[in-house]
Every structure is written in structure tokens, then in C-alpha cells.
Amino acid sequence: MKELVSILDGNTFLVSDRRGDVEPSLDFPTGLFAFDTRFLSTWLLLIDGERLHALSIDDAESHRTRYFLVPGEPTHFLDAKVSVIRSRAISGDLSEELTVLNHSGQEMSFTVRMEMASDFADIFEIKDTQRKKGHNTAAPGENSLRLTYRRDAFHRETTITSSAAAQVDRRGMTFPIMIGPHGEWTTRLTVNVVIYGARGQDVRSLLPFAGSRTTAAIEAEHAEFVARAPKLGCDCEPMAGAYRRSLTDLAALRYESIALGVRLMAAGLPWFMTLFGRDSIFTSLQVLPFVPELIPPTLTMLAGLQGHRVDDFRDEEPGKILHELRYGESAGFEEQPHSPYYGAADSTALFVILLDEYERWTGDVELVKRLEFSVRAALTWIDTYGDLLGTGYVWYQTRNPKIGLENQCWKDSWDAICYSDGRLPSFPRATCELQGYAYDAKLRGARLARLCWNDPVYADRLEREAAELKERFNRDFWLPDKEYYALALDSDGSPVDALTSNIGHLLWSGIVDDSRAQRVAEHLLGPRLFSGWGVRTLADDQGRYNPIGYHVGTVWPFDNSIIAWGLWKYGLREEAGRICESMFAASRYFFGRLPEAFAGYERDLTDYPVEYPTACSPQAWSAGTPLLLLRVMLGLEPQGEHLIIDPYVPAGMGRVELLDIPGRWGRVDALGRSRDEGPRRPD
């Protein structure tokens, strides 16, 4: 795969090759996308009929890039008489400043050509755009080209305008130019995208942030986001780099929802630039100690879209929290179920967990009161529709067999849930971490009921149910001969016995019996699961293990951050520290930007972590990972009105200092230091 360059602002993004060109691609979403629609599928520059070659790229900022180019293929003696600079930025719309420089002492003439087209593909149909049901038109105007797509009332439009005079045809713009000796020529191309809504207006113009801001405004906003976050001072350079990169990426991944007009976090570029229940909740849990203001809009949005009826197409049930919301054509015309889709059996419990965690940090009782009904409905879902078989566990089975998700847990690929020998279990399935989340949600729901809703009877009931669930779970899921928890129960109630990273999520939820925590940790950090770069999704001696299998052998940074949190909860600080160390070490190889997943190869084998071939990057819950790991190392835990700081910094990491941690206590500082170095003597 050719290396690609991406820029983004919220859920508008552009993926091009290293020359800045976009050509129709069937295997990867290249082009300009906004709200799940591709608005440019061809954007290709020619000088005198020739393609250009990249000399260098400046992509230090997430929302803009500069390409330095020369015509033709590079030869040994690069003696270009002409070079080209493409300077582009995304700020709701796309703008590109195209400059041609004449390096010779004579006047030169060139024909500059930009090929332009849009297939208006939905992100779900880029692999097959031939079957689109609507129709495209291209209308050349004065220095402008308008591309439109209509299907019934569904209407999208891309308008490209040039600041310099252009000969416009239906497939692009041509600029016959003359440039004086050592002179230059420039045009600014602006690409406007329009999503038509009520009364023929652009939907985004009705939003408070109005979709498009200047690049200066974006930069100011990003700077403010980073400035509000706590300041990290540390001896460990990879940690400092990862923290900086994470804050930048989290700032860039925020987008404005068409549906609610609030700022939400997109899950990952390029496939997941939208709201996911699970991703947004896990990201929120990771970043809560740093940027708590991100959480209320996420919770409010998820509550506003909570399931209310039984809808087989969308796997919707009353009280369920959504899995995925999309805005494109396939969602609108019900060719895909994302309006929203509810095929997740974990997001409902996680919703309750996040609200409780948020209140512990911020003391925002008002939000807990506002969401009381939604939380009660979520807790009710766990015991009613969630417990498909009436056995006291949360199960899943899609009712949309054609396009619904088979696996409705975070490992949602088709083969992720398997027995040790590689067989696939029957449906419905009850994966172990779903039970852990349900247990935690009940306990946290009980705390909220007592603290904020004045309902001790309900709280007692939830606590009793949680205790019963824990007892039942430790009986039915524990594999005495293997000494770990089964990945799942199949529809017969038999354990699905693969050894997986899911047992780490059990530690995080607290459902693990104290007597078994040490054994679980030994598995997580043992050679079968731990690669040296992190905990693998599936142990390397299992039937389906594949070091580059999406959920059957790769290492996921987000997964590891939750596991580290779980180990810490059970007091296993050294083990948690080893995961922190391995993740920060891995982040160095990605310039601080942890990808969605990397290969499960042994650390000794590859010397560096091998990126999963089509990993999303940046991805929100990978960007959130360094933040949660910092919390784990510093041992940050709210207690009443105070923040407990109980650091355990792994050997060799030196000093870690986090200043201005926000919360109900105002702002406080935390300081930790590796034990090997001991306390510094006072001067």
C-alpha cells in the first residue's frame, strides 16, 4: 500500500497520496469525506500532462499539510526548472493553495490541470460505487465547478472555486499560464461541501459552530484544548511525546454532531469518523482525569438516542445504548442499520459506569439527576432484554443476520469469540467482560441511587443483584483446570475456553474473586498473552491465534490501558507498570501516536511493534491510552472531595509530574518517581 497522508477537522477528513493527489480507490477510503459521504474522489494535479513527484511533506499539524513537488519521476540529477507547492487545510471546507515556481531565467509557459470528480460514495460503499441509485451532475461555471448528487430528497453537493481564471469543464479545471523568470503563479482552490436539509439549507449552517471555521480558529481551539489539560513533566521522553500527540489528536477528533449540535469525539480515521457508543465511553473513561468537559455532551447524546422500541433491523431494544450512528446515504435509505445501530451488548452497562466515574471526579450531581431515567432504563435493560435467555447473564444475538454484527462486544469481528481449539460457539453468546461490566454498573448505579436519587431501596436491590452475579459468575465462568475465566458461555451454557485479554477487563470491573486475581495477572503477563509490547487479544497457543488477526492475536493499546487499570485496582502495581512501560516503549515507534492495533509478534522477534495493516490512526481510544496509563502510574483515585495520589512508576522511568489535575477539588498536582532511583536528597 502506498503511503497515505491524512488531514482532519472533526469528522471531515481528506486522505491523499504523498503527492497530494486523490485517485478513485476501491480498497481504502481516499478522498475528501464529511459525515460519512465522500465529496471528492478525484483530485489530481498535472503539469503539462505529467504527474508530479513528492520531494517532501510538511504534516506537523493535523488539519493542514504542505506538499513540495516536481514534475515527472525523479532522476539522478534532479534539475527541475519548475517546482510546485500545494498547501492545504481543512476547516469544515477544504482549501488548497497551489503555487507553481519558475526557477529558470526565462519566461515559461505551462498547462496546469486539476482533475476533479466526486462519486458521493457512502463510506460503506467505497468498495462498490457502481451501483449508486441516485444521479450525479457536473456543472461548470465561471471559475467554478459544481458537482451534485441526488437520490429522492437526499442531496449532496461539492463546489470547487478557483481564485485565478480557469477553463472549467465537467472533469476539472485547466490553467494555461505564463510565469516570468524566477517568478511564480498561484491559485486558491476552495472546496465547499453542502449537506442539504430543511428548506434547502445546508444542515451544518444551522449548527452553533456552523461547520466551518478559519484555520486560525481551529489552531486557537486546539491550543486552548491542550492548555486546559494538565501539564506533564517527566524524564521519559516517549511518555512526554505520547502525551503531547494524544492531546493534539483528541482535539482534532472532536466534531460537531448534526443531530445534537454538540461536540463529540469521532472514533478513528478513516473508517470510524462518527459516534460509537463503546469507543466514546472508553475514550471518555480514559481522558476523564484530564479533560472532563468532554464527557457531558457524550453522555447526553447517548442518553438522547437511547433505544426505546424493539427494532430487529437495528438490534434496538428499550433502554439500550447505541453502538454506531452514521449520517450517510446508506443509513438514510436503510441499506445499513446505523440510524443508529444498537448491536452492542456492552455500551449500556458502560454508560452507567461512565456517569458514575464522571460524578466521582467532578461532583456534577446535576447531570446525574438529569440522566436518572436514562440510567434506570439502562440498568433495567441489563436484566430484561440483555438477559436474552433468562439465566442471569448478558447475552447477544443479532436479529439482523444479513448486516447486523455477529459479535456485539468490543471484539466484534466474526471469528473473535472462539474456543481454545478454534471452533466457533453457537448463539446467543455471553462473553465474560459483559458480565463484569454489568456487575460494575449495578454497584455504581447503587451509589448514584443512594447519593443523588434518594432511593436506598433501589440501591440495596442493585447491590444484592451485583453480589449474586459475582457469585454466579465465579462459579460458571471459572475454568478450574486452566485457572482462568472462560471467554464466554455458548448457548448451552458451556464455557468457551479460549485464553484471551478479556480476563483483564474482568479485573477492571471488580468481578474477579480476590483469591483469583493473582492467577489472572500471571496469565495476562505470561508468555502466551504478553508479547513484550503488550497483552495480545488472544494467547499465542490458541487455535485461531494469528499475530495479525484483528481480534485474534494483535495487541490493542486501548485494551491494554483497561487491563492496566484492572491490575492496579487489585493492587498489582508492578504488573500494571509493566504494561505501562511496554505501551510507552511501543509509542516511540509511532511518533507518539499509538495506532488502533499492532501485531502480536514477540518483542524479541521484531525489535519494533509492527502496525496492523489497516489500523485506524489517529484513533480516539488509542489516543486516550497514554492518559489512562498516566493515571494508573500515578495512582489517581477520587475519594470524596479529595484526589488520592498513590504513585507507582515503573523502574527506569524516572520522574513523572502531572500538574493541575482538574476535579471537584479544584486543581491539584501529582508527583511520582521510579522506585529504583529513590528520593532525591534535599540540596
Place this chain on the structure above:
Amino acid sequence: MTEATQQFFATLPARAPEVLRTPVAGTLRIDLSEGHRTEHWLVRMRPGAVEVDQGVEPGDATWYCGADLFERLVTGRAQAISAVLRNESTFRGDVVLFLAFRLFFPSAPGTRDPREVAREHARWTR
């Protein structure tokens, strides 16, 4: 307007205590069009209560919808958010009101309880 739509609006006040449990407050105007005719319904919502009226006064939000689509929504044969995404129906103003109002729409006719379906096939139930 069809009988289903009339009946739907008529039952809203009685259903509100059960359906509208979240802290929502405001007036949603629903413009139902059929050919060149448009009916304007006003739905004033607050927690546990709804008042239904007809009139053209502006609400906190306006939802434009064909009478035919609306009938499909109130009988569970269409889904409101996808209709907005495909621009068959449009909306402006406070979206919270729209999200709250959609809670009154029923499941599709003939939808079965997923638990009942799952328990027919699984061998392990209590």
C-alpha cells in the same frame, strides 16, 4: 389526516407519564403536508405531560413531514431518524424535542420479543 394519525395525537396526553420521563421541555411544531395542504400540530412537552393543539405559532423546533410518512411512523412501519437522514423529512430547532417525541413511536407491527425468539432455540434457559 388519517385515522391512525388522529388517534396517535389523541392518545399522547395519556401516554406521556410513561413515555416522557426525561427532563424535556418545549414546544415541537409538526407540519404535516399532503399535496398542497399542511396541518400544523403543536406538541407542548414537559416531563410526564403533553398537550396537543393545532395552530401555526412557532415552536422551539419544527419538524416537516409528509402525512404519509407520519402515518408510517405512528404505526411503526418507518423510523424517524433514518427519514431525517435521507431528507424525506426535515427538522430545525432544538433537536432534544425531536428525540423525545420519537419515543412515542411504536415498534413495527408483528415484532416479537427477542427473548422469546432466543429461548425457542437455546437449550440452556432457567
